[in-house]
Amino acid sequence: MLWVGEPFTAPGRGFWAKLEGRNPGGIKDRPALHMVRAARERGELRPGARIVESTSGTLGLGLALAGVTYGHPVTVVTDPAIEPLMTGLLTAHGADVAVVDAPHPVGGWQQARRDRVAELLAAEPGAWCPDQYHNPDNVAAYRPLALELIAQLGRIDALVVSVGTGGHSAGVAGVLREWFPELRVVGVDTVGSTIFGQPALPRLMRGLGSSIHPRNVAYPLFDEVHWVAAPEAVGAARALAVSRWATGGWSVGAVALVARWLAAATAPDTRIAAVFPDGPQRYAGTVFDDGWCRARGLLGHRLPERPDEIAHPGERTVTRWTRCRTVLDPLAGAGPLRSAGDRSGPARAAR
Template identity: 35%
Template structure:
């Protein structure tokens, strides 16, 4: 029976969903949303905070500041509340309302950027604001998840070893690329351990992470308007880019069977199933995809037909309910 004194001490590490009945491909989904922060970002947040404290860079008078599309902001809000820090999250208009409310409920201040940078999009505008804040007040401490090595180290130490233990004969691992912390931690682990695992990054169309052209993206979590400094492509075996409409179609397909996952999970599943059908069709293969979070925070966006129709128009993969 788990008994904890801090919310970050609890995380379900060994829950997988077999996706073959739904998608007819051999794919297991690692569920990372069962903790008090509701996402895989809790691991990175706890790692970065602990290391900053150990180095003496984060002190009782510090104000943690971070740019986040949502999930890391929730995780840092929780840890800041637990440890007595103030926290300012810089996000943008794509952040789900319930996510902003969660952060504020735990005492965080949320600043919403409403205008994207002309060259680097919303992420660039958020990062510019964070730099301005840090330059204006020495109390601000920037976690900088896009460049902080303790982001990927969290997954090198926890996520990847747990997958290797659960699936010792693993052939392929699919990981969504946002800050690339999860991707880099897992890819480095399997390569440095000498395990014959093909690591496939899954990214959103419109993301510049792997050199593609910038484009509009409305689902928070995956993709970036600025290439993450912690990314090292030499550890990645392949990359799949997924349209947001395909991601939405696949999370709705899962929801119709009772599994409610977040938009990023739809992106990862769509990319994984397409890759498996192209490269391993009909083969006996063991494959795992990582699901960053669950779906409750997306009820007003990817699970609301009117939102999907407004955003994607004629390309909408979801029909309005009949009246």
């Protein structure tokens, strides 16, 4: 745990960051090991069978770790945007890396990767896919992380967490809500992601957001959602690096930006926990590379102090950091899961 205070935050304000980048591969070590172990115990994954999965990188490292631990060959399906460092690490740890060459016309690179996984599974009888987007074991894997937060912080008033497959947000928030019924859960997504009802757009940021609708996303747990744009995540990750030493990539920058705002917007004694999914190493050639960032227009932007706000995800397409206190499941209809301030019923919207 790291206390993140000034100069990154306003004087007298701050939040606690859980540094999951200190794990061997990052936060996805937890679900990778757990999903593989659970599948072996159920007989779904036979000894020595191949593991095949779609990933932007971090889960791939976790699966490579699980493959070494339990004796399984691993094939990771990814896309051309994967960082060369990540490809090298995956290969070094024994994983085969398959790169799709074209996006799906509707589901983008994410769906193209999943289609390639299906082809590889069909070609190798006995191979197994953990399907991180829809596997409930992905959610269950994060119960220990939630219990660690409780042991380390005691009381927790607010949780700031990125949302991609939905696993760690659902797993951590679900357990914390059992302990702290009034917990405020703030989801962090990326501009261009469809998870919370925005239209799919090309996305530069990896590790959060989605072009599909993962079943693991626990919409009833969220009080509000924030969409963050790539320049804002880069700016926050870099500002965090020079002020607190510990930092990370896209997800860490986006989460830190939102947690910084929440610390300033709530009472000084509000105890905020923010989950930092990984560290900065894999982003040396992207987020922390001036030339790469400059070529994509990611530098020279002033870090915003507060988000824009919309009343409903369908109000407009967001292009910069934006907050919405109406949370809905895009596949469940256009109505909100819960009206603002109402803490009864099956789902919640933000205070």
